[in-house]
Amino acid sequence: MRKLLLAATLAILPLSLGAQELPRAAPTLGDTREFPDPKMVEGQPFEMRPPEKADDAPLFKEQTRAPYHHAADFQVTTLTDKLHLPWAIAFLSGGKMLVTEKFPGHLRIVNADGSFGEPLTGIDMLAPAKKLGLLDVALAPDFAKSRRIYFTFFALMADRNGNTNLASGILDEAAGAVHGVTVLFRGKPYESVKNFSSKQGGRIAFAKDGSIFLSMGDRDGNIKADYDLALAQKLDNHMGKVLHLTPEGLPASDNPFLKMPGALPEIWTYGMRNPQGLAFDPRTGHLWETEHGPRGGDELNRIDRGKNYGWPIITHGKDYGGGPIGEGIVAKPGLEQPQYYWDPVIAPSSLAFYRGTLFPKWKNSLFVGALRGLGIYRLEMKADKIVAEEPMLTDMKTRLRDVRVGPDGAVYVLTEQKALLKITPR
Numbered sequence: 100m101r102k103l104l105l106a107a108t109l110a111i112l113p114l115s116l117g118a119q120e121l122p123r124a125a126p127t128l129g130d131t132r133e134f135p136d137p138k139m140v141e142g143q144p145f146e147m148r149p150p151e152k153a154d155d156a157p158l159f160k161e162q163t164r165a166p167y168h169h170a171a172d173f174q175v176t177t178l179t180d181k182l183h184l185p186w187a188i189a190f191l192s193g194g195k196m197l198v199t200e201k202f203p204g205h206l207r208i209v210n211a212d213g214s215f216g217e218p219l220t221g222i223d224m225l226a227p228a229k230k231l232g233l234l235d236v237a238l239a240p241d242f243a244k245s246r247r248i249y250f251t252f253f254a255l256m257a258d259r260n261g262n263t264n265l266a267s268g269i270l271d272e273a274a275g276a277v278h279g280v281t282v283l284f285r286g287k288p289y290e291s292v293k294n295f296s297s298k299q300g301g302r303i304a305f306a307k308d309g310s311i312f313l314s315m316g317d318r319d320g321n322i323k324a325d326y327d328l329a330l331a332q333k334l335d336n337h338m339g340k341v342l343h344l345t346p347e348g349l350p351a352s353d354n355p356f357l358k359m360p361g362a363l364p365e366i367w368t369y370g371m372r373n374p375q376g377l378a379f380d381p382r383t384g385h386l387w388e389t390e391h392g393p394r395g396g397d398e399l400n401r402i403d404r405g406k407n408y409g410w411p412i413i414t415h416g417k418d419y420g421g422g423p424i425g426e427g428i429v430a431k432p433g434l435e436q437p438q439y440y441w442d443p444v445i446a447p448s449s450l451a452f453y454r455g456t457l458f459p460k461w462k463n464s465l466f467v468g469a470l471r472g473l474g475i476y477r478l479e480m481k482a483d484k485i486v487a488e489e490p491m492l493t494d495m496k497t498r499l500r501d502v503r504v505g506p507d508g509a510v511y512v513l514t515e516q517k518a519l520l521k522i523t524p525r
């Protein structure tokens with residue numbers, strides 16, 4: 100009986116992790132909140148469960164629980180299920196893709212048919228063997244000419260693993276290598292190795308001018324003794340921030356806190372929790388971010404220069420133990436509201452705006468990958484408000500890590516464990 104129970108617990112685990120990278124406690128078998136069976140009815144919100152935060156209420160009509168809308172039929176093809184903890188995709192020419200594998204920090208070229216060879220060499224110098232963790236990868240805006248790529252990484256060093264770091268190098272596809280790898284930026288401060296897996300942020304978004312936006316998690320960790328909720332509110336560290344850097348990794352010249360004593364010059368916005376989605380809307384040029392909330396209160400934010408996004412002073416969620424975060428308030432003057440939030444959570448892992456012509460009905464859509472939700476979430480946006488929502492890949496019942504729109508207009512998805520999926524019209 101005991102063995103059976105353990106097996107059942109293990110079977111549930113991949114679906115049951117909270118709005119964070121790793122669980123704080125084992126899930127309870129009786130908790131059916133983890134296994135929603137929503138009724139998808141056109142024009143009606145599909146989320147019928149009560150919010151985690153019982154006294155929560157949206158501050159404007161479109162802020163949560165948008166009506167369900169199915170816009171286009173699609174099919175899903177598994178290109179490969181041989182990857183190991185993939186984290187991010189960047190698109191090369193000829194249907195090829197760069198894919199990062201978080202541990203042990205491999206960067207691979209995956210062909211259009213899903214096949215791939217050995218990991219690229221040249222990045223292993225960033226950390227001792229088996230101590231490298233890779234997160235995002237992005238092509239420089241002038242990649243066609245420069246062949247330059249950027250990526251975020253951790254070095255798993257004893258007792259001081261550091262924060263999220265940004266590096267760059269020159270991709271040599273023929274040699275299967277990245278040449279001249281250089282660390283451009285290291286997040287401050289360095290943190291205990293015990294917090295390695297928790298809340299790193301790590302997403303890269305290139306602006307039109309070639310500058311780099313970089314999301315940084317607040318790294319509050321799994322250990323209460325290290326738990327400092329105020330780090331995201333303090334400007335003397337990079338945690339719980341969106342940063343703005345030059346292509347060389349230096350503070351951008353229009354950053355809001357350059358002249359503020361004690362503030363780190365790379366900071367663009369603050370008061371974020373664990374931002375793992377970061378992308379520009381190609382129609383408006385606005386920068387958007389998704390972040391993991393606590394228990395309840397995952398957020399989609401429009402990122403505006405110098406603003407404070409509130410964590411942990413305001414949140415539409417509550418603490419994992421069920422108590423309030425701080426004063427338990429959801430709004431305060433001077434603190435930004437999310438443009439959209441999820442309560443209960445979906446654990447948003449990534450963010451991509453649709454571009455392309457393969458799915459004309461998705462032209463106003465953005466996609467949010469989810470580690471704890473039903474699949475990926477397609478949102479429809481009008482004038483920076485969310486007006487419709489559609490969970491996709493709901494039958495997969497697996498944690499989804501990255502979602503990207505390819506140059507061919509197909510949507511590509513990484514599962515957290517191993518697979519690369521391609522979504523095309525049906």
Ligand SMILES: [Ca+2]
Nearest residue numbers: 398408409410
């Ligand atoms: Ca917030």
